[in-house]
Amino acid sequence: MTRVPGQQPARDAAAADSPGAAGSGTEEDLRALFGQSTAVFASLAGPAHMLEAANAAFFAAIGGVERARTGVPLGRLMPELAAQGFLALLDRVYRTGRPHTGRDVRVVLGEGERAREAFFDLTYEPRLDVGGNVMGVRVLGVETTQVKHAQRLTAEHRVLLEQIARQARLPEALEGMARAIEELAPGEVLVSVLLADADGRRLRHGAAPSLPDFYNQAIDGIATGEGVGSCGTAAHRRERVIVTDIAADPFWEDFRDLAERAGVAACWSTPILARDGALLGTFAMYHRRPRAPQDADLALARVFADTAALAIERHRAEQAEQAAEAREKAARDDLAFLLDVSTALTSDLDAAQTLRRLAECCVPKLAPLCAVDVVEAGRVRRIAAAAPGQGQRDLLASHIPVYDAADDAVSRVLSSGLSEVARRTPTGPGPWHDLGVTGYVCIPLTDRGSAFGAVTLLSTGEHALDGHTVALAEELARRAAAAVRNARQYTHRVTLARDLQAGLLLPELPEVPGADVAAYYQPAGEGLDIGGDFYDVFPLDDGRWAFLLGDVCGRGAVAATTTALVRHTARAVAPLLTGPEDVVKAVNRALVNRPGGHGNGFVTLVYGQLTPASDGLDVELVRAGHTVPLHLDAQHRAHAVDASGSLLGITPDARVRPHRLRLRPHESLLLYTDGITESRDADGEQFGERRLAEALTGTRPRPAAHHVIDALTQAVHRFTGGHEVDDDQAVLVLTAT
Numbered sequence: 035m036t037r038v039p040g041q042q043p044a045r046d047a048a049a050a051d052s053p054g055a056a057g058s059g060t061e062e063d064l065r066a067l068f069g070q071s072t073a074v075f076a077s078l079a080g081p082a083h084m085l086e087a088a089n090a091a092f093f094a095a096i097g098g099v100e101r102a103r104t105g106v107p108l109g110r111l112m113p114e115l116a117a118q119g120f121l122a123l124l125d126r127v128y129r130t131g132r133p134h135t136g137r138d139v140r141v142v143l144g145e146g147e148r149a150r151e152a153f154f155d156l157t158y159e160p161r162l163d164v165g166g167n168v169m170g171v172r173v174l175g176v177e178t179t180q181v182k183h184a185q186r187l188t189a190e191h192r193v194l195l196e197q198i199a200r201q202a203r204l205p206e207a208l209e210g211m212a213r214a215i216e217e218l219a220p221g222e223v224l225v226s227v228l229l230a231d232a233d234g235r236r237l238r239h240g241a242a243p244s245l246p247d248f249y250n251q252a253i254d255g256i257a258t259g260e261g262v263g264s265c266g267t268a269a270h271r272r273e274r275v276i277v278t279d280i281a282a283d284p285f286w287e288d289f290r291d292l293a294e295r296a297g298v299a300a301c302w303s304t305p306i307l308a309r310d311g312a313l314l315g316t317f318a319m320y321h322r323r324p325r326a327p328q329d330a331d332l333a334l335a336r337v338f339a340d341t342a343a344l345a346i347e348r349h350r351a352e353q354a355e356q357a358a359e360a361r362e363k364a365a366r367d368d369l370a371f372l373l374d375v376s377t378a379l380t381s382d383l384d385a386a387q388t389l390r391r392l393a394e395c396c397v398p399k400l401a402p403l404c405a406v407d408v409v410e411a412g413r414v415r416r417i418a419a420a421a422p423g424q425g426q427r428d429l430l431a432s433h434i435p436v437y438d439a440a441d442d443a444v445s446r447v448l449s450s451g452l453s454e455v456a457r458r459t460p461t462g463p464g465p466w467h468d469l470g471v472t473g474y475v476c477i478p479l480t481d482r483g484s485a486f487g488a489v490t491l492l493s494t495g496e497h498a499l500d501g502h503t504v505a506l507a508e509e510l511a512r513r514a515a516a517a518v519r520n521a522r523q524y525t526h527r528v529t530l531a532r533d534l535q536a537g538l539l540l541p542e543l544p545e546v547p548g549a550d551v552a553a554y555y556q557p558a559g560e561g562l563d564i565g566g567d568f569y570d571v572f573p574l575d576d577g578r579w580a581f582l583l584g585d586v587c588g589r590g591a592v593a594a595t596t597t598a599l600v601r602h603t604a605r606a607v608a609p610l611l612t613g614p615e616d617v618v619k620a621v622n623r624a625l626v627n628r629p630g631g632h633g634n635g636f637v638t639l640v641y642g643q644l645t646p647a648s649d650g651l652d653v654e655l656v657r658a659g660h661t662v663p664l665h666l667d668a669q670h671r672a673h674a675v676d677a678s679g680s681l682l683g684i685t686p687d688a689r690v691r692p693h694r695l696r697l698r699p700h701e702s703l704l705l706y707t708d709g710i711t712e713s714r715d716a717d718g719e720q721f722g723e724r725r726l727a728e729a730l731t732g733t734r735p736r737p738a739a740h741h742v743i744d745a746l747t748q749a750v751h752r753f754t755g756g757h758e759v760d761d762d763q764a765v766l767v768l769t770a771t
Contacts, residue, residue, distance in 0.1 A: 079170035203347040208241035226322040249296040264303035277325040380598040385521040393418040401491035408487035548646030552739035567764035583705040587635030625683030697770040709763035
């Protein structure tokens with residue numbers, strides 16, 4: 035028995051633990067306080083630290099029923115404490131009489147396979163008799179193992195969130211999560227994460243670092259549905275599914291043998307859901323023995339299922355962004371290709387050269403081999419062939435399709451006017467074997483609905499002609515057909531037909547739903563030289579219609595080339611871009627990038643798109659340095675549509691601003707070139723914008739489009755006195771019907 039220095043004796047030692055003694059009362063109070071508590075309490079006596087009393091929490095913490103004994107030294111009851119320094123610490127408290135407190139003290143309880151790591155906040159106090167002498171040590175403590183685990187869980191969770199924030203690869207994040215849970219979860223647990231397909235019908239392997247490979251491979255791609263194991267059912271129900279005994283659960287009937295081979299006996303699966311409720315996957319916790327989850331297990335599953343959802347959603351967002359970027363890049367590449375080819379096809383006005391350039395542009399961008407055939411004097415003539423080598427080119431050029439042969443693809447396409455696609459060699463005779471042809475697409479070249487030729491793309495080896503390639507080829511065929519038509523018109527006509535071949539005028543205006551369209555074109559002089567005024571109206575894929583009217587600086591062949599570039603560029607890019615502003619900017623890029631020999635003059639342009647509506651036409655247009663369009667309303671008032679915009683073909687950055695308006699029934703939009711307003715009378719005075727507006731307001735009530743043009747041209751004719759005009763005149767009128 036040790037005497038505490040400075041302590042005054044009050045009773046003898048024999049009375050220290052007798053009923054009614056102060057020491058005995060204290061012990062009883064402590065036993066009452068901690069007897070039903072989760073805190074641990076133990077009372078030790080003498081230098082051997084004999085365990086006199088302890089609460090149930092103490093015995094549960096040190097090993098349960100097998101160690102629930104008193105009257106034995108603590109070192110004999112818990113021999114593992116000696117090596118960890120706890121008995122020496124008790125000796126010091128007993129010897130000095132000074133208490134000791136420890137926070138988050140790590141203790142390994144038990145030995146061998148049953149050993150477990152635990153953490154406690156512990157206080158060691160000397161037990162004193164009434165005389166102040168140390169008669170033992172009292173141990174008070176609170177187990178902090180769960181708190182410690184929670185701290186580790188929080189740290190691991192933070193690491194996972196940091197991985198997600200720094201955009202770690204999804205497999206890396208999921209495997210890190212699985213390993214963290216397997217380390218933190220009480221008892222042995224095997225974690226698996228399955229990822230849902232986009233349609234949510236199947237689950238794919240995501241991460242399962244501790245499950246055997248054969249098991250992961252077997253469940254990769256399982257369906258989501260009722261009774262398809264724990265994970266398939268959880269994914270189907272969108273709620274947690276707990277299977278405590280795989281051997282007896284009907285959900286596992288089809289997978290029971292597989293689970294037995296993998297050595298798993300219980301599986302708790304939690305669905306991983308996106309913020310909008312969409313299925314992202316499942317989070318499963320497997321156990322080696324049948325087991326039901328505790329609240330801590332379920333909380334752990336919820337936390338990490340939500341974390342997995344963040345990682346998967348971020349991964350899907352990245353994939354969507356990458357796919358969008360890929361599509362955007364593909365669209366830019368397609369646009370650049372179309373612009374380049376359109377420029378090449380319209381670089382001169384020779385029909386045969388245009389078709390040869392068409393074949394050259396298609397190889398190898400669209401296919402390894404290309405041939406172009408045309409009908410001349412009732413016979414088919416191969417006018418162009420392109421291939422990687424001269425021998426292949428000569429072999430392909432030497433083959434002439436038979437015009438009226440039913441087993442010849444070119445013949446069928448010329449007859450039907452429809453494209454033909456096949457993943458096989460063409461039918462009929464040909465050098466297909468020598469060229470190694472494995473598939474083809476044959477596309478008609480049409481003029482006013484009649485096929486005058488065909489372009490054939492041939493694949494070889496592993497090359498395949500997909501839908502994207504076919505669409506590009508058909509677009510090129512349309513561009514080429516237009517270019518050939520223009521070239522042929524140029525060859526046969528010297529006057530106004532020259533303007534037509536360059537795309538200045540449409541052969542006939544199309545019928546636009548909800549609109550009455552009329553146009554007027556008058557070349558300067560006798561029309562022997564090619565002017566720079568042009569207009570166009572063409573449909574877009576989504577029910578909208580595009581229209582344009584413009585003026586190229588200068589006259590002659592260079593002006594025609596620029597005009598064709600503008601018009602064909604607009605037609606090529608309009609179906610691929612969203613609005614007039616983007617189309618005009620694309621036209622400007624094409625103009626700025628013209629070869630040096632194709633001129634460098636500027637272009638003025640009004641380009642717009644109209645959409646039929648229930649009460650008129652919705653119009654969005656861009657004015658690029660052109661004369662101001664006029665809006666003639668139902669009250670015969672003319673309003674300037676003053677959308678600002680710079681000239682095209684001067685600088686790479688065109689400054690334009692879209693303008694929107696609604697044409698209600700019987701209202702008109704007038705586009706015109708400066709040849710109208712700059713017409714002069716005998717004294718040299720210009721017709722001007724005021725007379726233009728007066729001519730419009732003087733039309734009959736509810737005028738049709740051609741009535742507006744008639745009123746305007748008659749007013750100009752009267753003003754000039756019938757004199758010959760010195761500048762081209764072009765007018766386009768759109769009237770809502």
